[in-house]
Amino acid sequence: MMKNKNGFTLVELMVTIVVAAILLAIGVPALTTVYEQVRVNNNIEKIHDLFAFARNQAVSYGATVNVCPFASATSCGTSTDWSGGIRVYITDATNTDHELRAIDSFNGQDKVKASAISMTFSADGLASGGNIIYCPNGKASNSQSVLISTSGLVSYGSNGNAC
Template identity: 75%
Template sequence: MIKNKNGFTLVELMVTIVVAGIILTIGLPSLISAYESVRVNRSIERIHNLMSFARNQAISYGTTVNVCPFASTTSCGTGTDWKGGIRVYITDAGGTDKELRAIDNFNSKDSVKGSGPLITFSADGLSSSGSIIYCPNGKASDSQSVTISSSGLISYGADGNSC
């Protein structure tokens, strides 16, 4: 009587491990690159949506809306580094800032630079022109930017040369 043997040999196991290792070696860098691309696109879309929100609030409520780099819960940053987050606020008649919306910190490895410390949208939707550039891991080739024209048009896309 012949017995059926279940299982696999050591050689079969080693071949399987080698093939899996080769596949991982080839596929892992592509997976990391795809993950980074998704992360950057998600962040730049969040910035774009926040700018659109600020413009819409300015038009809807007939008031000036400010967008600035986040320094603390009650203040804006003073430079061009927007990595700590972005804050949208209005200043009421009494001079008190009222935060409308904010984006928290971005990825610690990334660089987020603005053209200045403040972007404003007036009641008619016009703005102080500016841009925000998002550079993943400091790589200019993968950078994305949100650009705000003085007419209030907000666009985003690949930047590719400014970090």
């Protein structure tokens, strides 16, 4: 007499694998878009918070605070490409820079462009003004921006700007 064994047949297993593969093929591109949007939101919030921090430090210290792209451990970049990271520093009376905060480089596929090589906040909170645009994978359609007005107001800008 044969005993009934519990388990799956090879056909049932193959059908399950095919269905899972189809679901993954449909779902992965959608998840990539979601991941990209979350990455943009997180990084644009970091940039916004960094500029708000820089303005607050300028007012607190009563000194000029500079924000610029990372070029090396001791200097700022010389282009409007801020993809390598952002550095906030203050210069003391002896002309020595003191780094207050920094953001390391962003995702290698993303572009971060600014309207200026560097931005400054004066002791009264006024800024040189400008904007920063974050483009995931270089796509303007999903880009977000941060605006820094000359009055020192740091705000979120419009979406969909070209890099």
